[in-house]
Amino acid sequence: MKGGISKLAIFVLIMLFTTTAPVSANTGNGADTVVEIEEIYSTIEACEVVLSSSSTVEDLDLEVQLVREDRIIDRATIPIDSINVNSRVIKVVQWETKTAEDGAYEIRVQVLNDEKEISSTEYKFVHGRQVIPEVVIEGTISNSEGVTAVIRPVDATLVDIEYMLVDGFDVIYVAKDEKVSVHTTPLTVHKRWNTLLLNNKEYLGLVKIRPSNEVAAIVVTDIFTSQDDAKITDVYKDEIGASATIEGNSQVPFDGYVQFTVYDEKGEDIVESAIMRSPILLTDDDETVEAIWENRLHEGKYKLVIEIIGNDGDRLDIQETIIDVEESATKKNDIPEQVEEENSLPSFLITQAALVLAAVAFVIRRRNT
Incomplete structure (x- = not known):
């Protein structure tokens, strides 16, 4: 026309x-x-x-x-x-x-x-039926700490990588790495969520990769349920008490307990026990939690069990070890009895003094190790 x-x-x-x-x-x-x-x-x-x-x-x-x-x-x-x-x-x-x-x-x-x-x-x-891209995301895992993805190159290229944490419809955290070089071997990338998460809540982790020579992006998602998490990284123990260094491993605040249990050598009867509140921990935070036994352990071997109890009462980590108390250790901090009645202190003051000295000795010994 x-x-x-x-x-x-x-x-x-x-x-x-x-x-x-x-x-x-x-x-x-x-x-x-x-x-x-x-x-x-x-x-x-x-x-x-x-x-x-x-x-x-x-x-x-x-x-x-x-x-x-x-x-x-x-x-x-x-x-x-x-x-x-x-x-x-x-x-x-x-x-x-x-x-x-x-x-x-x-x-x-x-x-x-x-x-x-x-x-x-x-x-x-x-x-489906898509053109072979320059890179392929082989796999991704999201959890309460962050997101990890493995990128396999088809051709050497530069990529922009975007990481998203999604709550329902809302993106509550975004981070981006630009011009990341991907060569001939698979590349593992990781990003930590720098935001607080709620315990036992479902979130979506999303990774979006845009190669330099492609208009379209490659996206993978992974759904996870957030949980508090912590682990034992170091332990100290003797006849006076024990301590455990606890490290957080989640963006859900850990607000639980550390339980210390001392058994006899056969691991049957409980000799001492203590449950201590832990400071609040997030990813990469660490604190040392200490417990003092009510009574000094006598000479012998004991089984020590240390457990991390999570926000919901579940056991997050456990470590078992042996306390070997030698005879000299049971005597070196003893307080001699007062002979003269007129100058002697009341028995309850002696007991308190002994406990204070034992606690001080434990802390000093712990810090010097």
């Missing part, structure tokens, strides 16, 4: 727009508020949406749909309390798909205010 545009030309223009600019947003009806959908990335497992606004906005809803051949497979509506001016909000959706057929998928995104659309866009991706 002369002076016009053919249907084929219009179709080509639409395809070019949706392919080259999948995250451009359509702002709604001349409203003062402009919310931009800056970025979308999705796999069959999870979808990431990045929003920004030219002004502070409140009470929004983000509608995200996973579509396969015009059929909605999964959807999520995410309330957004506010977006501050010149700030970014990241939301993550975990898809709950019973099937993962190879082929083309579509993500449809809408930003709503009082059920009125103010921004929308679409994003397409292919699951």
Whole structure:
């Protein structure tokens, strides 16, 4: 048709727009508020949406749909309390798909205010049958301490690596390593969560790698349940008492106990026991917890069991060892009896003095080792 545009030309223009600019947003009806959908990335497992606004906005809803051949497979509506001016909000959706057929998928995104659309866009991706990337993520493990991933290079390249900790729809921690060199051997990367976690709560760890020569990113996710954790790194023991150095290994604050139990040589009868509160520990924190026996151990061999009791009363770590008390050790700190009745101290003062001296001797001996 002369002076016009053919249907084929219009179709080509639409395809070019949706392919080259999948995250451009359509702002709604001349409203003062402009919310931009800056970025979308999705796999069959999870979808990431990045929003920004030219002004502070409140009470929004983000509608995200996973579509396969015009059929909605999964959807999520995410309330957004506010977006501050010149700030970014990241939301993550975990898809709950019973099937993962190879082929083309579509993500449809809408930003709503009082059920009125103010921004929308679409994003397409292919699951399976993908072109071989420059790097492959061989595996990832997320836990209460952090996230670890193994990257295998196909070709030598530089990559940007982004680490995310997700609580529900919200990204509560983000860290990034830029221009990481990946050569001929697998590379192990690790990032610690520098934020506090709640005990027995489910989180999602996400690793996104973008090779320098590729537009698309590679994303892997791993769900974990956070738990407090601590371990015994050092032990000191003698006839007066014992101590254990405890190291935290989780971003869930450890607020538990250390239990010391002394058994006879056969490990049957309890001779001494003490349970001591531990200082609060996070990852890489360490503290020494000490216990003094009520009675000095006599000459002989004893079995010592030290246990770390977690926030929920579960046993996090245990260490067993032997206390070997020699005859000289049982006498060197004894206090001689007073012979003269007139000048002698009351017996309860002597007992207290003996306990104080024993505690001081234990601490000094512990620090000198």
